[in-house]
Amino acid sequence: MWAAGTIGRMLSRLDLRGATGAGLRSRLPRPDQGGAAPVDAVREILAEVRKRGDAAVREYTERFDRVVLDDLRVPAAELRAALEAIPPALRSALEQAADSVEAYHRHQIRPETRHERNGVVVRELRRAVDRAGAYVPGGRAGYPSTVLMTAIPARVAGVAEVVLCVPPGPDGRVFGPTLAAAAIAGVDEVYRIGGAQAVGAMAYGTESVAAVDVIVGPGNVYVAIAKREVAAEGVVGVPAAFAGPSEVVVVADGSVPAAWAAVDVVVQAEHGPDGLAWLVTWEEAVADAVVAEVTRLVEASPRRSDIEATLADGGYAVLVDGPEAALEVANAIAPEHLQLMCEGAEAMLAGVRHAGAVFTGPWAPASVGDYLAGPSHVLPTFGSARFAGGLQVADFVRTIHAITLDQDGLTAVAPAVATLALAEGLDAHARSVEMRMGHRR
Numbered sequence: 240m241w242a243a244g245t246i247g248r249m250l251s252r253l254d255l256r257g258a259t260g261a262g263l264r265s266r267l268p269r270p271d272q273g274g275a276a277p278v279d280a281v282r283e284i285l286a287e288v289r290k291r292g293d294a295a296v297r298e299y300t301e302r303f304d305r306v307v308l309d310d311l312r313v314p315a316a317e318l319r320a321a322l323e324a325i326p327p328a329l330r331s332a333l334e335q336a337a338d339s340v341e342a343y344h345r346h347q348i349r350p351e352t353r354h355e356r357n358g359v360v361v362r363e364l365r366r367a368v369d370r371a372g373a374y375v376p377g378g379r380a381g382y383p384s385t386v387l388m389t390a391i392p393a394r395v396a397g398v399a400e401v402v403l404c405v406p407p408g409p410d411g412r413v414f415g416p417t418l419a420a421a422a423i424a425g426v427d428e429v430y431r432i433g434g435a436q437a438v439g440a441m442a443y444g445t446e447s448v449a450a451v452d453v454i455v456g457p458g459n460v461y462v463a464i465a466k467r468e469v470a471a472e473g474v475v476g477v478p479a480a481f482a483g484p485s486e487v488v489v490v491a492d493g494s495v496p497a498a499w500a501a502v503d504v505v506v507q508a509e510h511g512p513d514g515l516a517w518l519v520t521w522e523e524a525v526a527d528a529v530v531a532e533v534t535r536l537v538e539a540s541p542r543r544s545d546i547e548a549t550l551a552d553g554g555y556a557v558l559v560d561g562p563e564a565a566l567e568v569a570n571a572i573a574p575e576h577l578q579l580m581c582e583g584a585e586a587m588l589a590g591v592r593h594a595g596a597v598f599t600g601p602w603a604p605a606s607v608g609d610y611l612a613g614p615s616h617v618l619p620t621f622g623s624a625r626f627a628g629g630l631q632v633a634d635f636v637r638t639i640h641a642i643t644l645d646q647d648g649l650t651a652v653a654p655a656v657a658t659l660a661l662a663e664g665l666d667a668h669a670r671s672v673e674m675r676m677g678h679r680r
Contacts, residue, residue: 249533249547250504250518250556255568257560264571268555269622281435281464288439293446299436306411306431311447313413313429321418329416336611337387337423343613344395347632358648364639367397368476370449371635372441373426374456374466377406377433380510381414388615389456389630390424396635401426402451404441406433434458435465442469451475455630457482457617460513478634480595480619480627484549486515486575487605488594490565490587493525495580495601500525501532503578503604504554505546512548514620515574519557519565526556566590573624576605595619595629649675 258266287295293311301307322330352363373389375382386403393401403426405413413431421429430448432440444450453476454466463483470477487507491500500518508516518533520526533554537546559565566587569577573593581587584599591597595618598605609616617630644652653672660668673679 249537249550250530250554253555253557255557255559255564259564259567263564263567267568267571277460277464278468281461281468284435285439285442285465285468288436288445289443292440292444296432296436296440296445296447299434300407300432303434303436304406306407306409308407308411308431311430311432313418313431317413318418318422318426318429321415322422325416325419330419332610333383333387333416333420333423336384337391337420339611339613340387340391340615341395344392344615344632347392348395358644358651360643360648362641362643364641366637366639367393367399367635368452368637369398370400370402370451371398372402372404372451372454372475374437374441374454374458374462375403375405375417376456376458376462377408377414377417381417383414383416383420384610384616385456386417386420386426387424388617390421390426392615392630392632393455393635394425396632398635400428402441402448403429404432404437404448405429406437407431433462435461438462438465438469442472442475453477453635455482455617455634457485457620459484459511463620478617478627478630479623480617480629481621481623482617482630483620484512484514485510486553486572486620487578488515488517488519488569488572488574488576489578490519490562490569490581491525491529491578492520492581493522494582497525497528498532498536499601499604500529500580501536503580503606504529504533505536505540506604506606507576508546508549508554509540509542510549511545513553514549515553515572516549517555517557517568517572517574519559519568521559521561521565523558526558530556562587563590569594573619573622575618575620575624576608578603578605593622593624595624 255263284299297308351365354361371393375385390401403421405417407413438454440448441451441454455478460483463481466477469475485507489500489503504516504518507514518529537543540546557568559568570593575595577594578598579587580601588599596608598608615630619627653676656672657669
């Protein structure tokens, strides 16, 4: 009997055989954002940054990062020096990744359009925001890839100024490869600021950091909540997706090596706590084999503590009735990453409704998407894939409608405009077209 409980010390068992519809969804554990405590903490930080600017940013940096900062901005010369200092193989890999990201996002550029009907001409004008802020995590690890995945789509969109905030290391400096990636991506300004205080600085502006129009990029729960808070205030735009701790759902059967499925469960858990890492299968033997491999991999990993922190609360081995039930689980979770590592994976794509990115077949690990596939790896988490997708050029672009009519065009539509306006009790709206038609009331 495959009873609920813990397999080894890594993954919790979840037997969902026979569960469907609402019964299935009610039995799915969800990540916990920590209730009101993180929200209250973030609101306090944002209020202080808005009121006291750089002074608050420095205080929170000292408290959370244990670093005392003088200048918040990283000199441009350090970016160039970092690019020259990294190993040639790393520089080549970053440049290759940058080329892939740029090429993919250039395919998202939409031309301005023109629509004409009944004498009304509507042109859709597309204008990039003036200034975009990118948040790149630090602390547990450096993420030069995230610099590329945020700054390059902004550049492709036509953003004039791209700003980067990244937490400083223990020595007060930013991870060298991250600065090198900023140089490759053409970032204009880099600030050694992390956490909710970085989001506040970019949203409100401080003495050192000019306010931006859009903030993008992933982060921990506090960073993701901070972006949501400043967006709700209407001071800055953020993508609809909640880009928080990493998630993966691996759907696997016996057609792939257990070690492959196991390492892909572990991959996203490397990012640290509060994430989600699930194995979903309809074969008990596969579940047992994959979990054994997960245990072996975690015990040998240099990032063991981060992985165990994720798996302790968000790691599950799930047994379902078959491929359709596996997709039902995946759609209910709406994970950031979904891997289909089973026979018929390509055909299963038609049943995927909610996921940030899907990796199809045994030769498509999510790690390729994290670095070189082309789409941004900034993806929706915490179920926001139900209504949002990955970061793209459109997140940096506004659509402006330019509407033109000549006299004949207005003559054709004026009666309907006036009728609708009067039905809503808006007399001046009606008169604005009636006067032009020479009508008096």
